[in-house]
Amino acid sequence: MKKKNSFVLILTVAFTMLLSGCSLPGLSGPAKNTVAVGTLGTSESQIMGNIVRLMIEHYSDAQVEMVNNLGSSIVQHQAMLNGDIDISATRYTGTDLAGALAMEPEKDPEKALEIVQREFQEQFDQTWFDSYGFANSYAFTVTSELAEKHNLETVSDLEPLVDDLKLGVDNSWLKRKGDGYEGFVAEYGFEFGETFPMQVGLVYQAAANGKMDVVLAYTTDGRIKAFDLKVLEDDKRFFPPYDTSLVARNDVLKQHPELEDILQKLSGKISTEKMQELNYEADGKMKEPSVIAKEFLEEHDYFE
Amino acid sequence: MDVIQDIIVYYSQNAGYVWEQFYRHFLMSAYGVLFAAIVAIPLGILIARHHKLSTWVISLANIIQTIPALAMLAVLMLVMGLGTNTVVFSLFLYSLLPIIKNTYTGIRNVDHALLESGKAMGMTKFQVLRMVELPLAMSVIMAGLRTALVITIGIATIGTFIGAGGLGDIILRGTNATDGTAIILAGAIPTALMAVIADIVMGYLEKKLSPNKKRKCTQHQQQAT
Numbered sequence: 202m203k204k205k206n207s208f209v210l211i212l213t214v215a216f217t218m219l220l221s222g223c224s225l226p227g228l229s230g231p232a233k234n235t236v237a238v239g240t241l242g243t244s245e246s247q248i249m250g251n252i253v254r255l256m257i258e259h260y261s262d263a264q265v266e267m268v269n270n271l272g273s274s275i276v277q278h279q280a281m282l283n284g285d286i287d288i289s290a291t292r293y294t295g296t297d298l299a300g301a302l303a304m305e306p307e308k309d310p311e312k313a314l315e316i317v318q319r320e321f322q323e324q325f326d327q328t329w330f331d332s333y334g335f336a337n338s339y340a341f342t343v344t345s346e347l348a349e350k351h352n353l354e355t356v357s358d359l360e361p362l363v364d365d366l367k368l369g370v371d372n373s374w375l376k377r378k379g380d381g382y383e384g385f386v387a388e389y390g391f392e393f394g395e396t397f398p399m400q401v402g403l404v405y406q407a408a409a410n411g412k413m414d415v416v417l418a419y420t421t422d423g424r425i426k427a428f429d430l431k432v433l434e435d436d437k438r439f440f441p442p443y444d445t446s447l448v449a450r451n452d453v454l455k456q457h458p459e460l461e462d463i464l465q466k467l468s469g470k471i472s473t474e475k476m477q478e479l480n481y482e483a484d485g486k487m488k489e490p491s492v493i494a495k496e497f498l499e500e501h502d503y504f505e
Numbered sequence: 506m507d508v509i510q511d512i513i514v515y516y517s518q519n520a521g522y523v524w525e526q527f528y529r530h531f532l533m534s535a536y537g538v539l540f541a542a543i544v545a546i547p548l549g550i551l552i553a554r555h556h557k558l559s560t561w562v563i564s565l566a567n568i569i570q571t572i573p574a575l576a577m578l579a580v581l582m583l584v585m586g587l588g589t590n591t592v593v594f595s596l597f598l599y600s601l602l603p604i605i606k607n608t609y610t611g612i613r614n615v616d617h618a619l620l621e622s623g624k625a626m627g628m629t630k631f632q633v634l635r636m637v638e639l640p641l642a643m644s645v646i647m648a649g650l651r652t653a654l655v656i657t658i659g660i661a662t663i664g665t666f667i668g669a670g671g672l673g674d675i676i677l678r679g680t681n682a683t684d685g686t687a688i689i690l691a692g693a694i695p696t697a698l699m700a701v702i703a704d705i706v707m708g709y710l711e712k713k714l715s716p717n718k719k720r721k722c723t724q725h726q727q728q729a730t
Contacts, residue, residue: 228532228589237588239668242681268587268668270677285587402683424683484682487511489519489675 235264236453236460239277239286242270244483244490245337245421245445245476250290251494253447253464259503260463274300281327287453288464292317292329293337295441301325306379310336310442321448328454328461330446331468335421335476338443339380340432342418344408348431355436359415360391368393369413371401380440388439405430420473423481466504511687512694523675527695530671533589533664534657534703537596538604538650545601546646549608550634559609566602574599574660582667592664592671599660600653607649611642644715651707658700672696 236257240250247269254265268286271277277289278301294313298304302320307313318329341356348354351362359366375382375398386392397413404416409428418425420432447464454461471479479497482488498504516523552559577595585591615638623633665673675692679685 225532225536225589225593228529228536228593242677244678244681247678266588267670269670269674270665270668271587280587283586487515487518487682487688489522489678491522492519 235266236288236457237266237268237286238288238290239268239271239280240290241273241277243291244423244480246291247490248479248483248493248497249333249445249447251491252467252498253288253290255494255498256463256467256503257460259498261457261459263457263460281448281450282325284450288447288449290447291445292448293443293445294332295338295443297321298441306441308438308441310444313442314444314446322451326451327448328451329448330464332444332446333467333471333476334469335471335473336442336444337419337421337476338435339374339417339440340420340435342404342408342416342425342430342432343414344411345429345431347414348433353431353433355434356389356439357436358433360389363391364394366393366395366414367412368396369399369404369407369416370396371404371417372398374398374417385439388437421476421480423477423479423484426474426477427481427485470501470504508687508690512691515687515691523691523695526670526672526674527699529589530658530661530673530696531699533592533661533669533671534596534654536593537657537661538600538653540593540597541600541604541653542650544597545604545649546608549605549646550612550638552605553609553612563602563606563609566605569598570602574663575666578663578667587668589664589669591667592661592669596657596660599656603652603656604646604649607652608642608646611645611649612638614645615641641716644711647707647711647714651704651711654703654707655700658696658703662696672699 238250238253240246250267250269254267257263257265268280271280271286274292274296277286277292278297280286281289294310294317295306297317298307298313302317302324304316304320307316314329314332321327321329341359343353351358353359370382375396378384382396393415397407399407401419404413404418405422405424405428407413408416408418408430409424416430418430418432424430425432447467449460449464479493482493483490548562552562574595577598578591581591581595585594619637619641620633623637628636661669661671662673662676664671665677672692672695676689676696677692679688679690679692682688
């Protein structure tokens with residue numbers, strides 16, 4: 202009978218461990234002293250998440266647990282509210298103004314940042330950090346050749362040529378309300394000769410091959426650099442700003458008081474061009490985000 | 506050929522990361538099977554004794570097995586949140602059926618005459634279990650663990666969707682990358698390899714524990730002397 206009792210004991214211990222959310226040896230779980238960092242499925246988000254993880258591990262004793270591949274900003278937001286994750290690695294001002302806060306879009310990047318910082322503090326008890334220094338927004342992009350030939354710097358510079366230009370865009374953008382094509386025509390006052398909806402991943406190649414003259418790209422995509430494309434400045438500020446920051450729950454910052462200083466070190470450190478490079482390492486050169494993050498931080502000496 | 510070269514480049518750049526995820530993947534599967542074994546083997550023995558219970562328990566385990574893995578994870582996620590523990594728990598549930606069924610079959614198939622002789626020798630019920638039934642059923646039980654481990658290694662791949670990591674992370678990243686064939690394969694090949702190796706190792710253990718082989722061995726020894 203003694204054996205049976207010890208059996209029951211092992212069973213209960215194992216189960217309470219599993220259900221109470223204790224971590225199993227070898228698998229770090231969401232235990233009390235770990236900080237969970239959530240990322241999206243994109244390379245960019247995972248690179249930033251790993252940079253955050255390595256920074257925390259480098260400067261403090263806290264354990265960090267990565268929760269990768271969350272579906273969208275809204276999922277990240279829910280996970281933050283539930284306490285499944287403590288830090289979201291990448292949050293974009295434009296996305297969360299419209300998503301989590303359900304507010305009107307704000308075109309001025311500084312004002313937008315101010316609003317999300319204030320509202321997240323008040324509504325969700327979360328701290329929205331200053332931007333990393335890059336923004337992942339939509340941008341009209343042309344080949345460097347075309348830009349040089351016609352001396353293109355801003356979107357307005359396209360106007361005289363516009364009738365002969367072929368525009369390659371994301372499937373959904375043409376019909377989207379607000380910052381879609383209709384809104385664009387109203388704001389800039391011209392239409393492109395022809396428009397070709399396609400998957401957003403294909404527009405870079407299409408521009409590089411000369412199949413398209415102008416494409417609507419994501420500004421941090423590594424292929425902009427790799428294919429030698431030029432991003433035109435959105436001179437009328439048509440697209441809402443998508444400045445990227447990390448967001449942390451206030452109770453975690455209280456629990457680990459050193460975190461705030463550590464994370465603050467990252468603000469303003471990564472330019473859009475740098476992010477293009479890092480993204481290309483992942484998408485073009487098949488490096489894992491964790492490897493890229495480590496190399497990047499070692500190169501910069503962990504922003505000592 | 507390009508793909509093979511890409512895979513090699515991928516492994517050389519990310520060797521540490523791949524190994525980390527491989528280990529993590531294996532641990533999740535192993536924990537799932539281990540916890541299931543702790544529950545399912547006693548349960549299997551119990552239902553072998555109380556025959557009436559068996560249909561209920563086995564059909565319940567059967568029902569669990571029919572739930573699609575993605576649905577199971579999604580539902581468990583709502584209750585238990587994100588992370589590895591949720592995945593380990595769902596792997597635990599999927600491992601129950603093969604282990605219960607095999608334990609039940611193994612214990613039921615022990616020759617009645619042997620049980621009777623055990624009793625006649627004055628063994629207690631527990632001694633009969635430990636010295637007669639379990640050793641004879643062990644290889645069948647091991648076969649159950651083997652099936653369970655192979656199943657869980659496969660299912661653990663989708664743990665990536667709830668942020669648990671593992672080799673599924675690599676596969677999913679491949680699907681997001683522009684030209685991710687090599688990355689997808691770089692994640693899929695170790696997963697398949699792990700399942701095959703687990704199968705071979707457990708198969709070896711199963712053979713080792715098989716009572717028939719032991720008997721043969723002793724016969725050989727007797728002949729030799």
